[in-house]
Amino acid sequence: MKSGFVMLAGRSNVGKSTLLNSLIGSKVAIVTPKPQTTRQPIRGILHDPRGQIVFVDTPGIFLGRKDLVSKRLNEFVSETLEGVDAIVYVMDPTRDFGPEEEHIQRLLRASDIPKIAVINKSDLPISERRFEDIYEATDVGQTVALKLSAVKNKNLNLLVDKLFELVPEGDAHYPDLQLTDLGHNQWLEELIREKVFLALDQEIPYSIKVALEELETRPDGSRYISATVWTTEERYKKMIIGARASKIKEIGMAARKEIEMVTGLKVFLELNVKVDEKWPERFY
Ligand SMILES: Nc1nc2c(ncn2[C@@H]2O[C@H](COP(=O)(O)OP(=O)(O)OP(=O)(O)O)[C@@H](O)[C@H]2O)c(=O)[nH]1
């Protein structure tokens, strides 16, 4: 059987995590319209009669920020690139080519790992895909180029067919029911982080991380979950909590609803907001 690792690479916001989720058929990675949503490489495992493909979703290349976390996110990309059998280079036709695209293309051209170039978001009207020509002309040494839509599942089967041609023969890396390497606690933290990203503007989402504190099963079978939203500044803390705690309630409710929907369990979720200006220094 075929078995291999495939990296999803590209700048922020092109839809790598959306593509991972659609390929796996389950939400393993969080998705938001903001850059730098993904903070660590996340694996999603595709099981198929032909074999197994382990997709590695990576943080997007984003050069707009110079902080420690951003630096580390860009490092993850180069590190992941070392150990995979193939790369899917994801491009977004709605945004102009820029320094980030140049950066990622330089990395890709320097690597002799087989590549497939994909232009995502082809569900959008042509008027929004204003820069498609530029991406169509892209050459990073790819074996093939495809247009697809991660949101509408368009042409994903073609992509998977091509990838099975590229990955080597080998034994499966994961048991056949496992969809991701993300642990349950991490999944909860990620989901809460997604809701913070969606609820808050500008730089605040980048100042936060989420840590699960308690996870208990109550006698009636419901779950009690408590987590801390860490931020780097007192003024951010105030904004995350909001007037009369309205923001943190909104975040907590959105997270709780999704956890309940996915698990089918009744959930009590308690969120606390705390300040630790030094957490980015300890980010991996
Ligand atoms: N219309 C359309 N939107 C898409 C598609 N794929 C992703 N998006 C949107 O693009 C935005 C970014 O998606 P993500 O999957 O978080 O992008 P990413 O590349 O993982 O971003 P980072 O983790 O920040 O690097 C979200 O608002 C998605 O809903 C697609 O096929 N069509």
Ligand SMILES: [Mg+2]
């Ligand atoms: Mg992502």
